[in-house]
Amino acid sequence: MTLLAASISELSRQLRRHEFSAVELTQEALDRTHDLDPELGAFLRVTPDLALAAAAAADRRLRDDPTGASVLCGIPVAYKDVVCTQGVETTAGSQILRGFIPPYSATVVNRLSALGVVPLGKLNCDEFAMGSSNENSAYQLTRNPWDPTRVAGGSSGGSAVAVAARLACATLGSDTGGSIRLPASFSGVVGVKPTYGRVSRYGLVAFASSLDQIGPLGKTVEDAALVLTAIAGQDQRDSTSVQAPVEGFLQELRGGVRGLRLGIPREYLEVGIDPGVRAVFDRSVSALAGLGAEIREVSLPTTEFALAAYYVIAPAEASSNLARMDGVRFGPGSPAATTLRGAYEDSRHQGFGAEVRRRVTLGTYALSSGYYDAYYLRAQKVRTLVAQDFDRAFAEVDAIISPTAPTAAFPLGERTADPIAMYATDVLTIPANLAGISGISVPAGFADGLPVGLQVLGPYLGESTCLRVAQSLESELNVWDRLPPLAGAAG
Amino acid sequence: MAAKRASAPPTGSIAPAEVAHLSSLARLGLTEAELARLAAQLEVIVAAVGQLAAADISSVEATAQVGELRNVIRTDVVAPGLTAEEALGNASVTAAGFLRVPAIQ
Amino acid sequence: MSPGGESEWEAVIGLEVHAQLLTRSKMFCSCRADYLGRPPNSNTCPVCLGLPGALPVINEEGIRLTLRTALALNCEIPEFTKFDRKNYFYPDLPKGYQISQYDLPLSRHGWLEFEIDGRQVRGGITRVHLEEDTGTLHHAGEIQNSAFSLVDLNRAGVPLMEIVGEPDLRSPAEARAYLTALRQLLLYIGVNDGNMEEGSLRCDANISLRPAGTETLGVKVEIKNMNSFRSVLRALEYELVRQREVLDSGGRLSQETRGWSELEQRTVSQRSKEEAQEYRYFPEPDLPPLLISRAQVEEVRAGLPELPAARRLRFQSQYGLAEDQARLLTGRPADSEYFETVVALGVTPLLAANWQLGDLQGLCNAANLTIEKCRVSPKDLGELLQMVQSQEVNGKVAKEVLASAFESGLSPAEMIRTQGLGQVSDLAQITLMVDRALVEKAQAAADYQAGNDRALDSLVGAVMAMCKGRANAEIVGRLLRERLPRSGD
DSSP states (O other), rough: OOOSOOHHHHHHHHTTSSSSSSHHHHHHHHHHHHHHHHHHHOOEOOOHHHHHHHHHHHHHHHHHHHHOOTTTTTTTTETTTTOEEEEEOBOOOOOGGGTOOOOOHHHHHHHHHTTTTTEEEEESSSGOOSSSSTTTTTOOOOTTTEEEEEOOOEEESHHHHHTTTSSSSSEEEESSSSSSSHHHHHHEEEEEEETSSSBOOBBBOOOOTTOHHHHHHHHSSHHHHHHHHHHSOOOOOOTOOOOOOHHHHHHHOOOOOTTTTTEEEGGGGSSSHHHHHHHHHHHHHHHHHHOOOOOEEEETHHHHHHHHHHHHHHHHHHHHHHGSSSSSSSOOOOOTTSOOOOHHHHHHHHHHHHHHHHHHHHHHHHHHHHHTTTIIHHHHHHHHHHHHHHHHHHHHOSEEEEEESSSSSSSSSSSTHHHHHGGGGGTTTTHHHHHTTEEEEEEEEEEEEEEEEEEEEEEETTTHHHHHHHHHHHHHOOOOOOOOGGGGGOO | OOOOEEEEEEESSOHHHHHHHHHHHOOOOHHHHHHHHHHHHHHHHHHHHHHGGGSOOOTTOOOSSSSSOOOOOOOOOOOEEEEEHHHHTTTEEETTTTEEOOOOO | OOOOTTEEEEEEEEEEEEEEOOSSSSSSSSBOOOOOOOTTTTTTTTHHHTTOOOOEEEHHHHHHHHHHHHHHHHOBBSSSEOOOEEEEOOOTTSSSSSEOSSSSEEEEEEEEEEEEEEEEEEEEEEEEEEEOOEEEEEEESSSOSEEEEEEEOOTTEEEEEEEEESBOOOOOOHHHHHHHHHHHHOOOOTTOOOOHHHTTTTEEEEEEEEEOOOOOOOOOOEEEEOHHHHHHHHHHHHHHHHHHHHHHHOOOOOOOOOOTTTTTTEEEEETTTSSOOOOEEEEEETSOOOOOOOHHHHHHHTTOEEEEEEEHHHHHHHHHOOOHHHHHHHHSHHHHHHHHHHTTTTTOHHHHHIIIIIIIHHHHHHHHHHGSSSOHHHHHHHHHHHHHHHTTTTHHHHHHHHHHHHHHOOOOOHHHTTTOOOOOOHHHEEEEEHHHHHTHHHHHHHHHTTTTTHHHHHHHHHHHHHHOOOOOOHHHHHHHHHHHTTTOO
């Protein structure tokens, strides 16, 4: 059994008992990645020198100050390639950022580094986080470790797979419309989308500014909560980040669900849930009820418009955020261009994939005069309705539960020709981003051998509740330590 | 200032010429074939998002941002930034410390 | 040429002024706002460089200075304001959008009062809003055939205030007077340094013509690239003539942007305004909106310094100065502060005014310096003038000492004391010199007594020559006249 199969807190204890060193742990992660990742495609680049140097520093710190050192000290992690890492290429899964070496690191990276984590490398993702299957990366495919003919889920596919295959103890992804929760569900790991503003976006290559959040993926709820605690908190550099206490995440984790009111949105079950997924969901609901939760039905009537609103707002903001990708200050550029317009067009034509072009064009359309009121403004108003729906629901229940996605992982290539079908993958995750509330996907079982996640949504700044419900289910079902076939047989 | 916004109801369709104009605005440099393909796809997507028209938004304001944050400001102090080397480190073409682009016509 | 002239057209002009704010740091990041004279691209950070992942943070001083300006321009301040993104591609705009304000600016509906041809005119202010400046473009080699543009982003992100004037101006001269008054105001309230040549203050104009006495607006032409007050005047005068000629000959004008060519002294079409840039404004999602409390507005209003017109009137009433002297002394805030410092030392206002506007200003003009930058401090001038007032030194000597102090930077009062340049007022000493002069210039004495007034001057001159000009001229004159009585005196 690989060392990386253990939880972070267990590894933390083992490191302090000198059962192995951080360097050894890191080397194992690197070896596993070397052996298993060629088939999985989770990593875009591995940084062994940086990792081993950080591991050695972590060992020194653990030796000198074992009680003061963070539980994350010496723990191998990896970052979705939309997170800027100083001195390490950051591509956001796009050719237009090929060779881009940021001169600065994202705040989340600095916070984790300060605690002594070991950065293994950068993880594959859909280009600029636009996608639900991780098939839009301009570099490589990421395969589902439970079935390599299927998608890992996106856009944080690499982040989910690296955890699922035990290549890293925890990873960071980003979630704009479900991009952490969805791959977590498809790959059988825990993924948390924090409340908007909970985690600094400084250093996150922006997709949709009012929707994006960086969040943790881990094999257990506690692992994810540990990382969330480390990265959350106001950042002066991000004007949209909020001041809010983070201690509750861990303190209330094992509080159980007795007496908690859990709401199931009627509209979410009407979208066409796969029977296998539905069966897993129903069993989870029974399990939670058995643990003492009160299950109720709630209504979120604006759900039918949420997908449309998202596919106006996100592309609109993206079209503006991606305007800086012009090949002048970074990216391959077009030195042979003779006109300015030609230079821009060459860079962006070569640099952007099909999904990005689609969304940038759609976004440009939604913001143009003549269409702004009908699309962007209208979508932002629908957004208010979505948020109000949740406010009303959270007056009646403490958390909302649903399947994370209508299906389990689908075959590679199944939806790539049909953007609408692909977009519909996010129908259950998108509303939480529109409203800015917190959400988590926790492994809840299997359908035909494929992982199925349960989504728990909490009110604004209500991560503690989501984590608590997720943790209850996790310890009840005890499926989290089942390893996928592509994670290797043993150690 | 830009022209006053007209409030065109979403027709749910988007003409190829429109797509070419959008591609030009966004400097995407799409070829004729790519534009045609994109126009067809966008037609479908725009029709789908056009269902927003059915939502009753009469009672609400737009949410430009969630979370009710207001007045997030910083004090007027100077802090060190990037050196010129760092600033230009990723540029494909520089000249004497400047970024270089083809001349504005 | 007066508006209208021989044809029946009326000019309708509105100015759009961009003023860089005197903050320490840029508008949305902590790089220096003072970017001039630095090596290219040495004053940037991930934010103003527009790197992936960077985020803006509002500089509170930018808000404060804009509010101050808005209040000085009598504008209304809303309770809610926000930033918006203005999207377009240009090499000096690293993010591909400029953070600006669109529909809910920091202020609206104000006015600026200014004078022209002795009348008080009020130019409406449509709005004052806040945005970030772009980087700068330079041309490699010859402008005409340069294949490349060079980009320096040191200036990108510097706070820029946009002051949009109503089209209330009716002549190029009025436009220049408005701009002069606006610049003076900005200097007075300390938000901008008024430097058009260096680009910290920029002006674009919109001009159209319509038949005199009508209300509908004609085709509007935007004029850019006017880099001085003079070029604003000339460009508008040129454009007025150009438009009038087109209209008089029955032609049609295009709504377009034209650039002023200083070299050719004419406006040149740049791009048709009909293909207006499609800016796709939307609220800036990275910056929460601002709520401006009434208490904050009152605080800024209370902190407004004395404005130019008020100061001029006060100088007239408080110091008893004539209007033109008051106007000259209050033209620049630095000049008025200098003057008041001198007067505060005990110098009579009229004396201080005469010397500052006369001798000192003359020295400054010749050396191409402004008063507050020259070597004669207000304290220096004040001490010198106190000695003139108390007759310790005579006027002629004082002027020479001033000129010398201007060069050397030494204290004039010190110079007078150490070099013994003080005025001789001792009656005995002067009497001796007067008596000698009467002997040496007996003919002049006789001429004076015979009725030739001017002969006295050569006698006075003779006395002055004996003491290097330091005798109290008043006493010399009096003694001479006593010695040389004339019938009829």
